[in-house]
Amino acid sequence: MIRRAFQRKPIAAKLRTLITAACLVAVVLTCLALAVGEWIAGRAEAINVLNARASIISANVSAAVLFNSPRDADVVLAGLRADPNSRGGAIFRPDGSLFVQSLPPGALPLPPPPASGAVHEFSAEGVVVWVSMRAADGRKLGTIAVRMSLATLYARLRLYAVSSLGVMLAATLFSYWLSNRLQQLISQPLLSLAAAADRVTQEKDFSVRTARIADDEIGRLASAFNTMLATIQAGQDESARLYAQVRSYATGLEARVNERTQQLQNAYRELESFSYSVSHDLRAPLRHIASYAEILQEEAGNKLPPETAELARRIVRAVERLEKLINALLDFARVTQKEPTLETVDIASLAREVAAELLVENAGDAIVDVQPIAPCQADPVLLRQVLANLLGNALKYSRGRRPPRISVREVPARDPGFVACAVQDNGVGFDPAGADKLFNVFVRLHHSQEFEGTGIGLATVKRIVQRHGGNIWAESARDAGATFYFTLPRAVPAAAATPPERTASPSRRGAAVSTRH
Amino acid sequence: MATLSQLVRRGAVALLALLVATAFAAAPPSAADVKAVFLYNFTGFVEWPAETLPSSDTPFVIGVCADYEMVQLVREAVRGERVRGHPIEVAPVSSSTQLARCQLVYVAAGREWILDRSPPRHALLTVGETDEFLRCGGIIRFVPDRNRIKLQISLPAARSAALVVSSQLLRIAETLGADQ
Numbered sequence: 001m002i003r004r005a006f007q008r009k010p011i012a013a014k015l016r017t018l019i020t021a022a023c024l025v026a027v028v029l030t031c032l033a034l035a036v037g038e039w040i041a042g043r044a045e046a047i048n049v050l051n052a053r054a055s056i057i058s059a060n061v062s063a064a065v066l067f068n069s070p071r072d073a074d075v076v077l078a079g080l081r082a083d084p085n086s087r088g089g090a091i092f093r094p095d096g097s098l099f100v101q102s103l104p105p106g107a108l109p110l111p112p113p114p115a116s117g118a119v120h121e122f123s124a125e126g127v128v129v130w131v132s133m134r135a136a137d138g139r140k141l142g143t144i145a146v147r148m149s150l151a152t153l154y155a156r157l158r159l160y161a162v163s164s165l166g167v168m169l170a171a172t173l174f175s176y177w178l179s180n181r182l183q184q185l186i187s188q189p190l191l192s193l194a195a196a197a198d199r200v201t202q203e204k205d206f207s208v209r210t211a212r213i214a215d216d217e218i219g220r221l222a223s224a225f226n227t228m229l230a231t232i233q234a235g236q237d238e239s240a241r242l243y244a245q246v247r248s249y250a251t252g253l254e255a256r257v258n259e260r261t262q263q264l265q266n267a268y269r270e271l272e273s274f275s276y277s278v279s280h281d282l283r284a285p286l287r288h289i290a291s292y293a294e295i296l297q298e299e300a301g302n303k304l305p306p307e308t309a310e311l312a313r314r315i316v317r318a319v320e321r322l323e324k325l326i327n328a329l330l331d332f333a334r335v336t337q338k339e340p341t342l343e344t345v346d347i348a349s350l351a352r353e354v355a356a357e358l359l360v361e362n363a364g365d366a367i368v369d370v371q372p373i374a375p376c377q378a379d380p381v382l383l384r385q386v387l388a389n390l391l392g393n394a395l396k397y398s399r400g401r402r403p404p405r406i407s408v409r410e411v412p413a414r415d416p417g418f419v420a421c422a423v424q425d426n427g428v429g430f431d432p433a434g435a436d437k438l439f440n441v442f443v444r445l446h447h448s449q450e451f452e453g454t455g456i457g458l459a460t461v462k463r464i465v466q467r468h469g470g471n472i473w474a475e476s477a478r479d480a481g482a483t484f485y486f487t488l489p490r491a492v493p494a495a496a497a498t499p500p501e502r503t504a505s506p507s508r509r510g511a512a513v514s515t516r517h
Numbered sequence: 518m519a520t521l522s523q524l525v526r527r528g529a530v531a532l533l534a535l536l537v538a539t540a541f542a543a544a545p546p547s548a549a550d551v552k553a554v555f556l557y558n559f560t561g562f563v564e565w566p567a568e569t570l571p572s573s574d575t576p577f578v579i580g581v582c583a584d585y586e587m588v589q590l591v592r593e594a595v596r597g598e599r600v601r602g603h604p605i606e607v608a609p610v611s612s613s614t615q616l617a618r619c620q621l622v623y624v625a626a627g628r629e630w631i632l633d634r635s636p637p638r639h640a641l642l643t644v645g646e647t648d649e650f651l652r653c654g655g656i657i658r659f660v661p662d663r664n665r666i667k668l669q670i671s672l673p674a675a676r677s678a679a680l681v682v683s684s685q686l687l688r689i690a691e692t693l694g695a696d697q
Contacts, residue, residue, distance in 0.1 A: 063685035066558040067668060068551070072689040136561045137599065 011190055015183035016176065023175030024168065031164035035157060042153035046127050047120050053080065053089075054131035054144045061091060062133060065141045070100040077102035080146065087126045087147040091133070094140050113143040126150050189218045193225060206233035276333045279326045286326070290319040321452075328456040331385065332441070335463045340379035342468075344491040347373040347387070347421055350380065351408045354387045358395055364404065366395055371409035375491040376419045382464045383488075389457040390423040390484050396451055397482065398427030411485065418470060418487040425483075429476035438474055461486075551666055552659055553590040556623055556644060559657065560600045562683035563675075565620055569640045570603055577603040578618050580610035583625035591623070616641060629653045640679055651693065656680070660691070669693055 006014065057076055064072040073091055080086040081104060090101035090110040101110060113130040114121070120129045126149040133141040189210075196210045206229050210222045293315040296304075304312070348370050355368040368391070391406065398404035405426045413420035430438065430445045437443045439462040442455040465472045465486045476482035556579060570577060577600040581588045588609050595605045608619065613631050616622055619641060624631060626646040632653040645655040651671055656678060658669040668690035675682050 060685065063562055063683065064689050066561070067555060067686070067689050068665065069689040135558075137601075139598075 010187075012183050012187040015187060016179045019179030019182060020172060020175045023179075024172050027164075027168050027171040031160070031167065035160050035164070038160060039153070039157060042150070042156070043122070043127065046148050046150060046153065047129055050120070050127065050129035050146045050148055051131060054129055054146045057089065057091075057144050057146070058131060058133040061144075062135055062141055065091065065093075065099060065133065066135065073100040074102055083148070085126075085149045085152055087149045089144065089146040092143045092145065094142050099142060107147075110145045110147055113145065122150075186218065189222060193218070193222055196225065200229065206236060272333055272336065276330065276337070279329045279333065282326055283323065286319055286322055290316060290323070293319065325454050325456070328454040328460070332456050332460045332463065335382065335460060335467065340382055340464075340467055342377050342379060344375050345378045345380050345383055346375050347378075347383070347419070347488075348408065350384060351387050351391065354384060355391055355406075355408075358388070358391055362395055364395060364399070365402075366398065366404035366406060369405075369407040369409075371407070373408070373410040373421055374419045376488040377491045378468055378488050379464075382467070386461050386464050386486065387423075389461045390486075393457065393484075394423055394425035394427065394482075396427075396453070397429070397446075398425040400428070401426050413487055413490075415487070417490055419490050420485060420487045423484045424481060426481040429478050429480050429482045430474075431478055432476060435474055435476070439472065548661070548666060549587060549590050550594075552623070553587070553594040555659070555666070556591055556621065557595045557598060557605075559621065559642060559644065559686070562686035563642055564681040564683075565642075566640050566679050569620060570601075573602050575603060576606040577601075577620050578606045578608055580608050580616060580619035580622035582610040582628045582631050583623060585609070587623070587625065624650055624655065626650075629655070642678065642680055643674075656682075657690075667691065 006017070009017070057080075060076045061073045064070070064076070077089045077091070077100065080089045080102060086104065088101065088103040088107045088110055091099040092112050093099050096112045098112070103109065108125055111121070111128060113132075118130070120127060126147055128145055128147045131144045131146075133144055135141050192210050196208045199205055199208050208229060209226050293312050297309070297312050297316070351370045351373075352368075355370065359366065359368070391408075394406045395404065398406065407422075407424045409422055409424075411420045411422045428446070434443075434445045438445065439458045441459040444453060444455045462472050465488070468488050470487040470489065472484065472486040474482060474484045560577070579591060579595065581591050588607060592607045595607060598605055608615070610616060610619065610622060610631065613633075616631070621642045621644065622631075624643060624645040629645065629647065629649045632643065632650070632655065642657070643650075643655045644657045644659070645651070646659055648658075651658055651669070651674075654674050654677070656671055656674045658671075660667040660669050668686075669692075670682060670687060670690045671693045672682075672687075673694040
């Protein structure tokens with residue numbers, strides 16, 4: 001508790017307290033040691049004095065004792081009164097009875113020698129010393145008891161105590177004054193250091209420096225602090241410079257990228273509207289050519305020589321092909337010009353409709369098997385275009401098979417937010433090496449004599465799927481059929497209670513509608 | 518707190534002590550007893566010339582010119598004691614010739630004649646009882662003083678006997694002839 005309170009104090013107060021306390025403790029201990037020493041020495045001295053006196057008395061009263069002359073002994077003992085501290089003396093016979101006693105006024109009788117054999121005793125009256133008295137031949141003549149008051153010793157000790165208190169007071173005041181002076185030597189640099197540190201942390205001002213006052217540890221600390229601040233400041237300046245540089249680079253780069261992007265977008269938009277208007281504008285003259293060729297056939301069909309009639313027919317066919325091409329190009333361009341309107345679409349039923357239409361047009365014997373597929377989020381018009389393209393291709397490239405077999409089914413998607421579909425045929429397939437180029441405009445892996453086509457369909461399909469955020473890819477081997485996969489965002493179920501169709505039981509799937517012609 | 522049995526025991530002890538004390542007190546030391554002890558005590562305060570007792574086994578002879586009872590009392594008083602290492606011999610003295618081998622002699626009252634016909638009494642401490650004794654050249658006289666015995670010492674006599682008497686002894690005694 002005290003320790004914690006002390007730790008909270010400022011360093012100046014700590015130092016002051018420590019120095020003052022140390023000084024005070026030293027003074028107290030010194031005074032105490034002196035007093036105790038004085039007390040012990042005073043008592044020992046009193047005993048020595050009394051022993052000496054008793055010995056002198058002993059030498060002077062042996063005749064008086066031997067010849068039973070108490071009066072003479074009393075004269076000798078009376079000499080003790082010369083010392084004001086003396087509290088009397090007495091001579092006891094060997095049997096312990098009193099021989100003679102000399103007492104100052106008011107003093108208690110002296111105690112006979114104790115049976116314990118003690119040679120001195122301290123009491124309220126003072127200290128008593130017993131010395132046994134022997135004749136020249138060694139006979140025991142008795143015991144001399146002399147007593148002395150310790151009042152002088154106690155008075156001296158009291159004086160000691162008073163003067164010690166004075167010394168303590170003086171020492172405390174002096175040490176307080178001295179510690180006040182000394183602590184400044186230590187705490188002043190520390191305080192300025194602390195103030196500098198505070199300024200650094202609060203104002204983030206790294207240009208602060210502390211004055212190096214002393215050459216001791218604190219001085220070293222101050223210079224280390226200054227060095228650290230200088231380093232930090234240099235580092236900060238450097239990083240600020242670098243940051244500004246990077247920032248200016250980044251800003252410039254961003255502006256350039258934006259500019260370029262704008263330019264590119266402008267160019268692309270111009271190009272698209274150009275191609276759209278070109279395609280659109282091309283249709284009108286083309287229509288005229290087709291019309292005139294047809295009129296020519298109808299009105300002069302029979303009059304024309306057979307070669308010329310054939311040429312007219314070729315013109316009509318070429319115009320038709322060109323028209324298809326232009327329509328495909330317009331479709332392709334339209335995909336990017338129009339935002340898809342998303343709604344929940346069942347791919348399977350849409351696929352069945354498209355397949356039915358295609359089969360009617362082609363009147364083939366193909367078997368199209370459509371499995372249930374989870375609903376997805378897509379523009380139905382664009383999705384229909386995708387399915388028409390993929391199923392049309394499948395029918396086209398499996399035309400030679402007996403029977404052509406096409407299946408549409410759901411496959412596991414890597415991303416749970418998407419539904420993955422596969423459109424598989426048993427047609428001629430394609431070279432896997434060309435799978436990457438398959439979706440580019442006007443790229444065809446088969447000769448147009450073998451399989452007719454515009455070379456735009458798959459590019460359009462890819463564009464549509466990508467506009468939905470999905471992906472499209474194909475797998476095949478030559479003469480081993482082809483599989484086209486595409487992914488579309490999964491429809492968020494309107495209500496959790498509605499069971500998704502794809503969780504249908506296998507028996508139900510077995511009974512799925514198969515369109516067969 | 519002392520129990521009853523302890524009190525009884527203490528009472529018994531006190532009673533016994535009282536009885537013993539009474540028994541001794543019943544026989545207080547007689548004047549003769551005290552004188553016999555004093556005779557021995559003098560040896561501690563008087564110096565004899567060195568040649569008096571040449572070897573350590575030479576006995577210190579105390580002559581007693583008194584009745585036999587006194588001789589016995591003196592013998593009793595010095596039993597087991599020595600004078601400066603010399604054994605003590607107590608001898609009854611009945612003629613002045615016997616004084617030659619004594620270092621100390623006690624002369625009872627009425628027997629001062631033994632000093633009259635003696636040769637110069639070199640190194641002989643004489644202790645007596647009467648004025649007559651002092652007149653015959655005696656050194657220390659016992660003087661009865663109420664229930665005590667005081668001492669008188671004749672300094673000239675001591676000097677002529679070549680004896681040195683301790684100042685302590687002189688202090689407690691009445692000195693005679695100091696002016697001579």
